Amino acid sequence: xxxxxxxxxxxxxxxxxxxxxxxxxxxxxxxxxxxxxxxxxxxxxxxxxxxxxxxxxxxxxxxxxxxxxxxxxxxxxxxxxxxxxxxxxxxxxxxxxxxxxxxxxxxxxxxxxxxxxxxxxxxxxxxxxxxxxxxxxxxxxxxxxxxxxxxxxxxxxxxxxxxxxxxxxxxxxxxxxxxxxxxxxxxxxxxxxxxxxxxxxxxxxxxxxxxxxxxxxxxxxxxxxxxxxxxxxxxxxxxxxxxxxxxxxxxxxxxxxxxxxxxxxxxxxxxxxxxxxxxxxxxxxxxxxxxxxxxxxxxxxxxxxxxxxxxxxxxxxxxxxxxxxxxxxxxxxxxxxxxxxxxxxxxxxxxxxxxxxxxxxxxxxxxxxxxxxxxxxxxxxxxxxxxxxxxxxxxxx
Numbered sequence: 001x002x003x004x005x006x007x008x009x010x011x012x013x014x015x016x017x018x019x020x021x022x023x024x025x026x027x028x029x030x031x032x033x034x035x036x037x038x039x040x041x042x043x044x045x046x047x048x049x050x051x052x053x054x055x056x057x058x059x060x061x062x063x064x065x066x067x068x069x070x071x072x073x074x075x076x077x078x079x080x081x082x083x084x085x086x087x088x089x090x091x092x093x094x095x096x097x098x099x100x101x102x103x104x105x106x107x108x109x110x111x112x113x114x115x116x117x118x119x120x121x122x123x124x125x126x127x128x129x130x131x132x133x134x135x136x137x138x139x140x141x142x143x144x145x146x147x148x149x150x151x152x153x154x155x156x157x158x159x160x161x162x163x164x165x166x167x168x169x170x171x172x173x174x175x176x177x178x179x180x181x182x183x184x185x186x187x188x189x190x191x192x193x194x195x196x197x198x199x200x201x202x203x204x205x206x207x208x209x210x211x212x213x214x215x216x217x218x219x220x221x222x223x224x225x226x227x228x229x230x231x232x233x234x235x236x237x238x239x240x241x242x243x244x245x246x247x248x249x250x251x252x253x254x255x256x257x258x259x260x261x262x263x264x265x266x267x268x269x270x271x272x273x274x275x276x277x278x279x280x281x282x283x284x285x286x287x288x289x290x291x292x293x294x295x296x297x298x299x300x301x302x303x304x305x306x307x308x309x310x311x312x313x314x315x316x317x318x319x320x321x322x323x324x325x326x327x328x329x330x331x332x333x334x335x336x337x338x339x340x341x342x343x344x345x346x347x348x349x350x351x352x353x354x355x356x357x358x359x360x361x362x363x364x365x366x367x368x369x370x371x372x373x374x375x376x377x378x379x380x381x382x383x384x385x386x387x388x389x390x391x392x393x394x395x396x397x
Contacts, residue, residue, distance in 0.1 A: 042348050043369035048396040050286050054199050055273045064263025065294050071102035081385040084248040088276045091288040092365045099297045099359035116371035117286050118365040121346030124285035128240040128334030141247035150246035157216030167334045168241050169230035172219045176233050198280045199272045209274040230318035237282035240334050252279050265291035289363050299354040304357040313337040320343040325381040340387045349378045358393045362386045
């Protein structure tokens with residue numbers, strides 16, 4: 001497995017160079033940063049996305065969730081793995097707080113501050129965990145339900161798979177990012193199309209997200225995934241969002257707005273949408289890091305349920321190897337889980353992590369400038385720091 005992961009990372013570099021068709025025509029120093037150039041200037045584009053993302057919804061929380069800045073834990077700075085992240089030149093910000101709102105650590109670098117709005121990228125996928133759990137708790141949907149029960153028009157890419165399969169990245173369809181990263185030409189073309197539909201590249205055709213989902217086909221003869229690790233694909237989370245909307249009868253846009261109000265942020269929170277206004281819940285949340293941490297507390301608001309999900313993930317989730325997340329983890333219900341909690345990382349080094357046992361929340365926004373769309377070495381360092389923080393704060397309880 002270790003060698004296969006190394007091969008995957010090398011292949012991803014090639015795939016990224018080949019796949020970002022619109023971005024790689026622009027010189028790396030082109031300004032201003034916009035939809036065509038930001039992927040060549042990812043280290044700055046991550047903090048400017050709200051200014052060029054084509055379509056968005058925005059929420060200014062009506063009620064602020066109060067945080068306490070008088071509870072600093074300076075011992076955290078003595079944790080070597082965390083100190084490495086705090087001093088890393090690509091780190092834009094780190095906030096560590098508990099679910100009560102006590103801010104234990106807050107640091108900004110590279111000209112950023114408490115009001116900087118970062119792109120949370122794939123950390124956004126954890127919204128799927130929150131919304132799906134709410135729908136399950138309300139008796140509106142089950143993990144064992146087939147996708148076509150809620151989306152009758154779904155194509156062969158997802159037809160026959162269960163809600164749980166989709167949320168665990170356990171589907172073999174033609175937009176699977178692992179296939180794109182390993183050089184499959186059809187998968188690369190679909191990956192580029194997917195990037196344009198979700199707003200990360202120019203979408204001159206104005207293709208809508210759900211139109212795109214319906215058109216996705218199985219990869220090969222079957223959409224049943226037989227791989228050794230989770231078949232990661234951003235589009236799966238958009239399918240989860242559609243399933244939750246269909247099951248609950250409440251628009252996904254309203255559910256996202258309500259969730260952002262529940263966050264109680266002090267800055268505007270944004271969610272990218274397609275041209276029809278459908279939220280892109282797989283990759284497009286934008287928030288300040290202090291509000292990103294506020295958001296993280298919602299991941300563990302039901303401690304008993306999260307604790308159960310972490311145990312269930314080890315059996316029913318798809319493996320995420322330690323080479324990517326420092327220790328062996330599992331993808332389950334649209335989130336990454338292991339013995340230290342639940343969360344998700346994102347393109348260029350974002351991370352939201354929450355531990356139900358200690359109530360710890362870690363929010364990190366990095367600005368990695370790399371050919372790799374997912375800088376796994378940096379991810380590994382971030383996860384190690386997060387887990388060491390969790391161990392430190394558990395021991396203090």
